[in-house]
Amino acid sequence: MKPINVGLLGIGTVGGGTFTVLKRNQEEITRRAGRPIRITMVADRNVEKAREITGGDVRVTDDAFAVVTDPEVDIVVELIGGYGVAKDLVLKAIENGKHVVTANKALIATHGNEIFAAAQAKNVMVAFEAAVAGGIPIIKALREGLTANRIEWIAGIINGTTNFILSEMRDKGLPFDVVLKEAQRLGYAEADPTFDVEGVDAAHKLTIMAAIAFGIPVHFDKAHVEGITKLHAEDIKYAEQLGYRIKLLGLTRHTPEGVELRVHPTLIPAKRLIANVEGAMNAVLVKGDAVGATLYYGKGAGAEPTASAVIADLVDVTRMHTSDPENRVPHLAFQPDAMVDLPILPLAEVQTSYYLRLRVEDRPGVLAEITRILADQSISIDAMIQKEPGEGEEQTDIILLTHLTREKHIDAAIAKIESLPVVKAKIIRLRLEELL
């Protein structure tokens, strides 16, 4: 059968991996897809490197627009990243009737609505399995595997860099800065790690999963995004004593008042499987009303794991490209005319539990003052540790875990507690999820 011709934009880490895996597993992939899938054209700024990798059979150009307009190209694979030229290229490819496969989470999370509308109008597919959790087929699971369910919530470890850093901080008791440097040295963190450690990358991926899970547009701008840069090693230790691990979770939950969309360090019970996902690995826990909790685990980044997702999309598009658009899997899992725009819940209204660490004077009555303020906000306490002060010290730490409350109530309580003269430092506040 006639091969499918792929135009590749960007032959860096993931692009190179895609080329390698497509070539190495050519026979196996053809046996599955029913026809050969071959990269016939590559655009990269570094034309020489691109020629070196592709070896000669492939047309190489430094003009990406030449690829997205080429009449021979059936599917464009966009691996440039970012929302600048990548957006123009994807829209131009769609305009030219090309199907698009992309690993670009930033693009989909911020401009997905516009891109999917354009694709819809031109009857082409935009596939983005590689945009979330690398090689784990989580988009497919959400969009096709769990169609029977009302999805209740999703909690994901969807950034390998931060999970590696948190694992090391816990293992070795080291502070964030030190571990970050080690992660950079080992290649787990980039020279400018901001997007990862500030939670932006995780929020991109979370936004995409929320859209698919609930049939809503992408709303990256409304996500609460909080990274791990302010996390202290001692809170990881205290959490452990209380039976919890701290993970940077992307959380989205369907509530009657709106959709929660938040990324922040989170205490989770150490006995949960997802709490034991270590190093640079990713995992996504999905709660459906029929299926219960299901978990998906694997490598969230890297050349070949990401290529695995890119190629799975290529096979899907190859299988479906001649079929009636209405028989295809919809981009955001729900049919375009069946999307709804649920409100995103402001953080102040989110209900969760809290971990609080308070630096206080070591004298009788302190705890009573604190618990009275919490009680006034209807916040009840689930567990507590009060440290013995060190030899000659007059201050000590109190660690509290609360039951479920609203963020605005804990905000109010914290403001009042911090104004007590016996409280000697800003309160450390982390969120806690049981994930049941």
Add this chain to the structure above:
Amino acid sequence: MKPINVGLLGIGTVGGGTFTVLKRNQEEITRRAGRPIRITMVADRNVEKAREITGGDVRVTDDAFAVVTDPEVDIVVELIGGYGVAKDLVLKAIENGKHVVTANKALIATHGNEIFAAAQAKNVMVAFEAAVAGGIPIIKALREGLTANRIEWIAGIINGTTNFILSEMRDKGLPFDVVLKEAQRLGYAEADPTFDVEGVDAAHKLTIMAAIAFGIPVHFDKAHVEGITKLHAEDIKYAEQLGYRIKLLGLTRHTPEGVELRVHPTLIPAKRLIANVEGAMNAVLVKGDAVGATLYYGKGAGAEPTASAVIADLVDVTRMHTSDPENRVPHLAFQPDAMVDLPILPLAEVQTSYYLRLRVEDRPGVLAEITRILADQSISIDAMIQKEPGEGEEQTDIILLTHLTREKHIDAAIAKIESLPVVKAKIIRLRLEELL
């Protein structure tokens, strides 16, 4: 758009769950599928119970053949189980041009080749996500999510009953018989638990996964099937001391000499995520050459988790049923004309590591005799525990872990060691997998 009409064969636990979930999540499912999916006809021996559950809108009959031949029915859902009448019904449904969705692992594992050939000839789809690991979308992951990969191996905890029993045996140090009774009381094991505890159910599911992973026919008759009935609580304890957990694994591996296909109790490192899957939960670990290891976890049985998989198949078939057959996902992941029939490796040729427990006389030189026999078979030792004999006892246990060797070599070594006068009982032999 015109609804899809479903005929349901059997409205027991899973059938009832399917009816309930389809009804409860009707709106959500329609938004995804693009058209309503409704059960219009039900066959069950207990017509009254079926009427009670379905409530009146649905035609109920005790004649399942009336459903598979009914001109109004688009898709037949087979939830009767077994390979008797279920097989006739599925073939008759196909003959009448109906698509089929089934949860029947025994049927697919033993008669899948015949059924898929019939479906192919009639251009209809046979979907069976619910046949493996309940609500976990593992068939979809293998068949569509990992198409880029050469699958190297799959290791699955794919029987909830046995995993529950093993978890309890470890937790409470109780023998198999006692825990089985408890499992039966709690509804985790059936009155006749043979298929579960002897590994047959797991072997059915493993056979199906192997076919999809490697593009081979189903070969249940060639699987090595070994259950947990002979497992001793003390071996679980010794394994734990050595850093391992014992799980009933279904294992299939692609080797140059053939495909391994085996179900047996297996030691796995306690630090692996899959080793921490407890109770009646299921998990499947898949190793692909590009993606590395990915894991899929969730409920492997129960009314609504299984219904989740049945309905996901219904949505898939609804989306694809008007499309060209060659654009559909092939039944066994590979195009029918691209299947190969790799040999299944006889157990004697399988390479794995072993756990051996030997009951021996407590006197000098015993270990030397044993290790000499192992060395003669080129089997090297990875770890050892020699128990101090109890007060007044003249016998003791030696526990050995070996490096990789072939089953036939360990068989030969065990036969020789058992013939030593100092060895006082049959050797306990378990297999060990690092799962890396």
